[in-house]
Amino acid sequence: MSNLKCRRAPLLGAAAFFAVVSPVFALDSFIVVQSTTSTQNSGLLDSILPGFTAETEIEVRIVAVGTGQAIKNAQNGDGDVLLVHAKAAEEAFVAKGWGVERHDVMYNDFVIVGPPADPAGIAGMSDAVAALRKIADANAIYASRGDDSGTHKAELRLWAEAGVDLAAASGGWYRETGSGMGATLNAGIGMGAYILTDRATWISFGNKADHQISVEEDPKLFNQYGVILVNPEKHPNVNADAGQIFIDWLTGNAGQAAIADYKIDGQQLFFPNAR
């Protein structure tokens, strides 16, 4: 038994701890992209990123959260690039100086999926606002993300247009899951609810049960993705060079082609539209 050992153990422990947890990577070799669950869950990023990394030797680390959280994380400087889909919030992000510049990347669209019994009678409609109003009138169960994500923001815009008082309905037929797209689909399908989802997530979703697309092809269901370099003047740690290379690639010919090429069961999930 060593008496010294017991007195010095905490110090040695702390020293060893910081030896292990201190960073051991070269900062230029990767970038962190704050993005959304839809781009990850649909498999798009897993499909296109290897090509980028092979070309540039820059590793892309994706943190997939809701758009609201992604923007907040980027604002904290915890990411180099922001790839999300909530145009108004993105423009505000740039306007406040957190981001350098916003570029369009691609779009897909939202759809409303519903149970086969279709209690609100909206199957086949192409007017999202009218469909939501019918859901509210029928008190049909509706599952919302409720997580300040891009999809949630889009959903709220449509409900506002439909003039439905969600506060009164919340907890009744209108149910906020407060979680990601996939978790909301799992929950919504379990309770036989209508759900607004992006088409890419829906196509690649593995637990559809009997749910089908009820409403689609309304221009208001258009879902634009944008990419922004986090402002290195606000956060000096931002890997601006590598981040800009990624943005240039994504909005350039190679990236746009890779996005267009990504298909599940022959269906194209995202449509490149960078200018």
Place this chain on the structure above:
Amino acid sequence: MADFAGAFLQSLGLIFGGDAELWAIVAISLKVSLTAVAFACLIGMPIGAWIAVGRFRGRRGLIVAVNALMGLPPVVVGLVVYLMLSNSGPLGVLQLLYTPSAMILAQFILVTPIVAALTRQVVETLNDEYADQLRSLGVSRLRSVPALLWDGRFALTTAVLAGFGRAIAEVGAVMIVGGNINHVTRVMTTTIALETSKGNLSLALALGTILILMAFTVNAAVALLDSASRRVIHV
């Protein structure tokens, strides 16, 4: 709906199919949780033993506090560690966010109270037996800590395993501070969460089965080591 038998078969297929992705995730999980538990033991065991043998004001309150901290919510720990390690946070300069080190730190915070509280119980019981003899030999309370920890080593494996169980099964904290980045910070629990959100329920369940098997394996390994060393020491 997920079929349990099917999920189990699928998990066996994943295990014996030599899926490199899966093994990489298992390796990150083990590396993160085992490291976190090792540090938790290094810090938590002396603290627990010190609380057990010490006579100081506020000791009762400290015991209650440490016991309560065993139930720290992982999400809250994750959030606090995120705020600390964020580039806007006080430790942002360390550039640890979204690395395995951040996950180790979060799990370390979750596990240390468990190790400390269980160590406190073990050592307190042992100290009731040993205290007079140790004082008689001229070993002070503080200096008796290493001896008590060593002599309580078999009972303390339970504390280690309880800590490991907590670390390996926890998802809330590592999701936030690790970011679930593929090949970097993706562990078993965050993979299960991801596959569940993709609607791949049977794959998620298969991964869950593997996670449980991992826990079994680690526990069995410790049990074997334990009985082997007991045979040598004949306790």
Place this chain on the structure above:
Amino acid sequence: MFDRGISSGFQSDETAACSGDAALLSVSGLVFEIAGKTLLQIQSLDIPAGGTTVIMGPNGAGKSLLLRLMHGLLPASQGSIRMTGKPLTAALCRRQAMVFQSPVILRRSVRANVEFALAANGVPWRSRRKRALEVLSATGLGNKAKQAARSLSGGEQQKLAVVRALATEPEILFLDEPTSNLDPASVLAIERLLRAASAAGTKVVLVTHDLGQARRLGDEVLFLHRGQVVEQTPMKRFVDAPVSTEAAAYVSGELLV
């Protein structure tokens, strides 16, 4: 906070003890009380160097308490205890050793138990193993050195406890009913160790209920009753003609409470 807790009560009465005395241990004005109840009260007591002092008395007389106070395991409420004329300190206590009624054997090998005591006594680690093995072979435990100490029989465990206590060559060895639960063979083995220790110059202070053991080992008897010393006499006199009525009753086999 982590001290042996002996500093408080012992040095309060500087004038009472006369240093330079032949006594190895001298107690004066000693009071020990818990929650206002006085459990031990000794005006003056000298324990001479050399030989074996046996402490006897009915249960609750304060025998174990006196041992613990003299060994520094408990702080006195009042009074002082001196060893070779000096107030008892942690350093002086380390020159004493104690064996408890039920042996406290560490969960390690026999040898490691002895090594632990040597380490606590400041023996450098290089010489610990050698000395432990020497001590064990000298006492017939050499062939069990590598065995787990807790796998020994009860008698062997107590023997190990005595060997471990003696390994540090203490000036005083306190024993609190060390053989009360043992078979005759083990008692014999332990008594041999104590006789050898005493012959080698270690002062043995032994609490026992066994009058036979007291006669076999003791040079003098300290008889306690209800927290007070009622008699301190040479062994032979104690057996033949005790001074106090309490001791007389005890020796004659009456039930003294």
